[in-house]
Amino acid sequence: MNSSNDVDKLDVTSVAYTQCVVNLNDEDIRIHSRSCQNLEDVLGGFGRAYQELARRHVDHAYSEENPLIISTGLLTGTPIMTGLRTYFSSYSPLKVSGTGKPGAMWSAASGKFGTKLRWTGIDEIILEGRADKPVLLHVKETESGPRVTIIPAENYLGKGCHEKIMALKDDYPDCHFAVIGTAGENYDSCHFGSVGCSTENLLKSGDDKCRWAGRGGMGSIMGYKNVLGIIADARDKKITLSDDIKELNKFIATGPGSRKYREEKKGGLGGTWSNYAALGKLNIVPENNFFPPANSNADKLERDQVEKDFVVKGENCFRCAIACHKNVYEKNTDGSRGKFLAKFDYEPLNLLSTNLGIHDAAMATDLVGLCDRYGMDSISTGVTIAYVLDYNERHPEKPYLNGARFGDYEQIRELLILTGTGRCPEIGQGVKRLSQSLAETDYAMHVKGLELPSYLPETNPGYIWAIAGGHMSMQTYGLLAADGNTSMEYWVNAIVNKGLYMVRDDLTGMCKFSNLDGERLSKAIETLTGLSISEDELRTAVRTAFIRGLWLERKQGFADADYELPGQVYTRTNSNIQTPLFLTPKYVSELKQKVFERFDEEIEKLCA
Amino acid sequence: MRLTLRLSPSLQLAPGHKLEISLPGKTLAECLAQTRRRFPEIEQTLWRGQQLNPQVLLFHNNTLVREKDLSKRVQVRDVLDVIPAIEGG
Numbered sequence: 044m045n046s047s048n049d050v051d052k053l054d055v056t057s058v059a060y061t062q063c064v065v066n067l068n069d070e071d072i073r074i075h076s077r078s079c080q081n082l083e084d085v086l087g088g089f090g091r092a093y094q095e096l097a098r099r100h101v102d103h104a105y106s107e108e109n110p111l112i113i114s115t116g117l118l119t120g121t122p123i124m125t126g127l128r129t130y131f132s133s134y135s136p137l138k139v140s141g142t143g144k145p146g147a148m149w150s151a152a153s154g155k156f157g158t159k160l161r162w163t164g165i166d167e168i169i170l171e172g173r174a175d176k177p178v179l180l181h182v183k184e185t186e187s188g189p190r191v192t193i194i195p196a197e198n199y200l201g202k203g204c205h206e207k208i209m210a211l212k213d214d215y216p217d218c219h220f221a222v223i224g225t226a227g228e229n230y231d232s233c234h235f236g237s238v239g240c241s242t243e244n245l246l247k248s249g250d251d252k253c254r255w256a257g258r259g260g261m262g263s264i265m266g267y268k269n270v271l272g273i274i275a276d277a278r279d280k281k282i283t284l285s286d287d288i289k290e291l292n293k294f295i296a297t298g299p300g301s302r303k304y305r306e307e308k309k310g311g312l313g314g315t316w317s318n319y320a321a322l323g324k325l326n327i328v329p330e331n332n333f334f335p336p337a338n339s340n341a342d343k344l345e346r347d348q349v350e351k352d353f354v355v356k357g358e359n360c361f362r363c364a365i366a367c368h369k370n371v372y373e374k375n376t377d378g379s380r381g382k383f384l385a386k387f388d389y390e391p392l393n394l395l396s397t398n399l400g401i402h403d404a405a406m407a408t409d410l411v412g413l414c415d416r417y418g419m420d421s422i423s424t425g426v427t428i429a430y431v432l433d434y435n436e437r438h439p440e441k442p443y444l445n446g447a448r449f450g451d452y453e454q455i456r457e458l459l460i461l462t463g464t465g466r467c468p469e470i471g472q473g474v475k476r477l478s479q480s481l482a483e484t485d486y487a488m489h490v491k492g493l494e495l496p497s498y499l500p501e502t503n504p505g506y507i508w509a510i511a512g513g514h515m516s517m518q519t520y521g522l523l524a525a526d527g528n529t530s531m532e533y534w535v536n537a538i539v540n541k542g543l544y545m546v547r548d549d550l551t552g553m554c555k556f557s558n559l560d561g562e563r564l565s566k567a568i569e570t571l572t573g574l575s576i577s578e579d580e581l582r583t584a585v586r587t588a589f590i591r592g593l594w595l596e597r598k599q600g601f602a603d604a605d606y607e608l609p610g611q612v613y614t615r616t617n618s619n620i621q622t623p624l625f626l627t628p629k630y631v632s633e634l635k636q637k638v639f640e641r642f643d644e645e646i647e648k649l650c651a
Numbered sequence: 652m653r654l655t656l657r658l659s660p661s662l663q664l665a666p667g668h669k670l671e672i673s674l675p676g677k678t679l680a681e682c683l684a685q686t687r688r689r690f691p692e693i694e695q696t697l698w699r700g701q702q703l704n705p706q707v708l709l710f711h712n713n714t715l716v717r718e719k720d721l722s723k724r725v726q727v728r729d730v731l732d733v734i735p736a737i738e739g740g
Contacts, residue, residue: 310713321736521737
């Protein structure tokens with residue numbers, strides 16, 4: 044990103060970014076410098092990528108017309124702590140409207156791939172068309188600028204994400220990688236393949252510790268395009284930090300925003316895992332397909348319980364002191380750390396254990412580890428398997444697939460392996476399509492085709508307006524537990540004026556776990572890029588990008604019936620839940636009307 | 652003594668609301684009580700009636716605060732962070 048800005052009011056057209064367009068059909072590769080047209084272009088991430096998607100006419104996710112856009116944010120690869128994000132945007136094979144058209148989607152990952160990509164001199168890659176054989180993209184920094192080549196990749200075919208990265212590491216030392224696993228390779232029978240990005244820890248330790256762009260099947264899109272991975276090949280940059288940035292990084296590492304994710308010894312709560320305890324108090328930890336029983340088992344997988352038999356270590360991405368990766372290792376007889384098993388975050392852990400009726404940490408590490416190995420989104424995998432188990436509980440007379448029910452570890456494991464290797468298209472199509480095919484949609488836990496994260500839909504009507512996954516693009520999932528407020532006015536305000544701003548760092552290149560306030564972020568942008576963007580301008584750009592996301596849903600045929608919570612919220616009351624049960628069809632209908640009154644006006648203005 | 656209270660940005664109720672305030676008082680409880688009178692937007696986040704909101708967590712310097720810790724005396728440069736108990740990832 045180059046800028047010639049030297050005036051108070053930013054002239055966005057003076058800011059340029061380097062875009063590489065790769066046509067996989069004829070191997071034509073073009074690298075351009077492009078001028079920004081608005082502030083979303085400047086900030087990058089999905090703010091820029093969605094404008095590109097808006098120009099396309101795509102009726103099927105797996106079609107040559109559907110691009111895959113790999114982009115960075117303005118702060119990706121800069122010295123600010125957590126400025127590491129890479130975004131993968133496309134029309135999703137999973138998010139789908141009632142008309143059958145795919146919805147626009149992005150997914151983001153940290154690790155070191157984004158930093159290395161930015162250091163090659165490329166800010167954004169657009170993959171067009173489809174290669175006729177498996178290929179890799181090699182993006183290399185050279186003295187005359189970035190160079191991009193397409194490399195045959197048949198010898199990497201059939202390997203899991205981690206296995207691919209370790210093989211690539213031998214062939215391309217000092218590089219970082221974004222790859223798909225077998226799930227992405229089998230895109231036709233697994234729509235929720237993810238993209239794994241390498242970390243320094245992974246390359247050094249040899250352990251399976253990717254960072255994931257998991258949501259929405261971006262790895263499956265990459266698989267459809269026959270691109271098995273991207274190699275970012277640039278020398279590491281030695282950067283001297285200014286005092287301002289040192290101070291800011293110290294604040295990110297020790298301030299209130301990252302406490303949740305830090306280790307206890309660093310004044311933290313020990314990671315998103317701690318949600319188990321907080322949600323457990325109200326009996327709202329998803330269990331048995333989002334229907335917690337009165338005698339919840341959620342406490343069995345709280346961190347202190349797991350640490351009795353395993354070693355848990357907080358580890359980090361490149362130059363980040365938050366150490367949010369809670370890696371689980373075997374515990375040796377002397378208490379020391381043994382073999383690496385899996386990384387536990389709240390979502391993968393819950394959805395691949397408690398929500399499947401499994402309450403054993405060893406089994407949980409196995410299922411989470413397997414899901415990563417095949418390169419599948421743990422949320423989609425877990426929720427779709429939970430649906431199958433629920434179906435089998437309800438229909439003991441006609442068992443589906445292998446007949447697995449809640450707690451059947453071996454059979455659940457079998458379903459997961461079959462899905463990850465492309466041999467279970469029933470689960471691989473995601474819970475929306477699966478439930479429609481079985482004509483039982485009420486307990487399919489999704490909104491707009493995207494499986495729900497680990498917060499009960501009874502507690503979050505905001506899911507309806509999440510544009511890229513329920514806990515990454517609408518920050519309302521914890522509100523009922525925190526505030527207990529069920530008034531219409533409260534929820535309209537929470538969605539329209541607050542929740543949507545959580546997508547800010549899906550533009551900027553920062554990780555959401557930095558949780559940096561707008562004032563400091565604005566100052567950081569100025570210090571690091573020389574661009575003067577006020578806090579208000581940042582908010583406006585984020586809002587515009589979000590509204591464009593809603594507009595793109597309209598464009599793809601998302602209509603009133605798509606903006607709905609799972610039917611079970613209304614049809615099967617769970618009296619075990621200790622938060623107010625306030626979501627009735629009438630309430631949600633009124634909420635939709637009031638929220639869309641606000642958003643529709645902005646959508647129309649944006650289109651005009 | 653004065654205590655610096657810092658709110659996690661995810662608890663900010665509206666743009667422009669303060670994320671950092673200084674509270675006078677001898678103990679944590681005394682300082683927190685100040686929010687009830689002087690900072691209504693923080694009061695909404697912190698309190699449920701007469702009780703502290705169980706879904707927010709307080710860290711005094713680097714230590715998680717329990718009910719019994721509220722009588723602790725405040726020292727120079729002490730910081731109290733307020734964060735949500737539930738946050739995803």
